[in-house]
Amino acid sequence: MTDVPSEEVPGRPLSASRAVRLESFGGPEFLVVREVPVPEAGPGQVRVRVTAAGLNPMDWFMTADADTASRFGLTLPTGFGTDYAGVVDQVGAGVTGFARGDRVYGGALSRAVADFVVVDATGNTPANEVHHTPDGVDDRTAATLTIAGRTASAALAVVAPGPGDTVLIGGAGGGVGVFAVQLARIAGARVIGTGSAASADYLRELGAEPVAYGDGLEDRVRALAPAGITAAIDLFGTETAHAARTLGVPDARITTIAAQIDGIAPANGANAAPGALEELADLVATGRLRVPIAATFPIEQIRSAVELQSGRRVKGKVVIDL
Known part of the structure; x- marks a missing residue:
């Protein structure tokens, strides 16, 4: 010693x-x-x-x-x-x-x-x-x-966003959301993030297009993305996941972290890919993620x-x- x-x-x-x-x-x-x-x-x-x-x-x-x-x-x-x-x-x-x-x-x-x-x-x-x-x-x-970064990395691994994707992220302004939004943007995807009216400017700063959560979410998302969304990450409960299903997103491209839904694979930070945490730290160090x-x-x-x-x-x- x-x-x-x-x-x-x-x-x-x-x-x-x-x-x-x-x-x-x-x-x-x-x-x-x-x-x-x-x-x-x-x-x-x-x-x-x-x-x-x-x-x-x-x-x-x-x-x-x-x-x-x-x-x-x-x-x-x-x-x-x-x-x-x-x-x-x-x-x-x-x-x-x-x-x-x-x-x-x-x-x-x-x-x-x-x-x-x-x-x-x-x-x-x-x-x-x-x-x-x-x-x-x-x-x-x-x-x-460690926790939020790994969880966001694991969630993105499930839905695998890339250029041409439009990803709906529920709870986009929370502790995991700040990572998930930016990582999806780094991957080349367009991001629509749910939040309160008071969080709209904050979500824009992260790189997401804000949309209010609550009743009528599907209609508001359709108005923002007439061509549809292609993936969804629910970081709060089940509202975003169910909305994504209604909007035609296949279960294989939907994930949750705080709830279980039959047919949808949940994401767990403990299952993040080896090296995921170091990659996040490097993105912070190089100014690509804040x-x-x-x-x-x-x-x-x-x-x-x-x-x-x-x-x-x-x-x-x-x-x-x-």
Whole structure:
């Protein structure tokens, strides 16, 4: 193990660190910040001093109740959050490819909102992974990539948009939508994105043509695309998927991420293609993809951050600064 004394978190001794904990399953009101021992990197692991942690709907969904938590292997007490970015400050025995001081990002399932996380150096799932942060990608942005970026990549792989396609994306302004819209545009497709009237300008900035969700969606889409749409990604529920079916899109070119519909293949970020996350980071580094940060909060305001994020009206990503 590379056991060089780590930099202290400003104003805090290295013998203790902060971590968000849930001691009862439920909503944001059950989130607390606790002093916890600093974890140690074991063989094959690295310890990361976290500087930013991005929030996702799955964070509060999977800790809402005991039955849901058990599906993800979580028991009380548990941490919170999965996406992180920071700096390697301890390297376990046998690790190659990472050194103390390397800027990194990745996933640590339900434990990312903490001063330190320990992850496997060769892990390659959103639950336990670490990647080098490219130059040109700041830590806040890097901390938004793992869950939402992988999910968007997996969704696009299902419908395979390209030049000549017109893709309808439901929930286009949300955390996954900001990636899905831009990736579809990069692939050469025209994008129509559903959202509220207040989000129209924001969707245009992302590269989508806005359309209001709700009753009459099919008619509004027909007016925008008289020649029809050829693919659809529903990032919120089932409205967009059902509208796409009504508009003649075959099931093979429709996908969902938050609901199951018979005959339609759902997309799951855990099944994203190898290298998908690194490709996203490179797109950010080269300026081809941007990640709007809607709000940032200190760890002490975790409840307010989750309340904002779980309202599902945020344009972009919510990040915790550590």
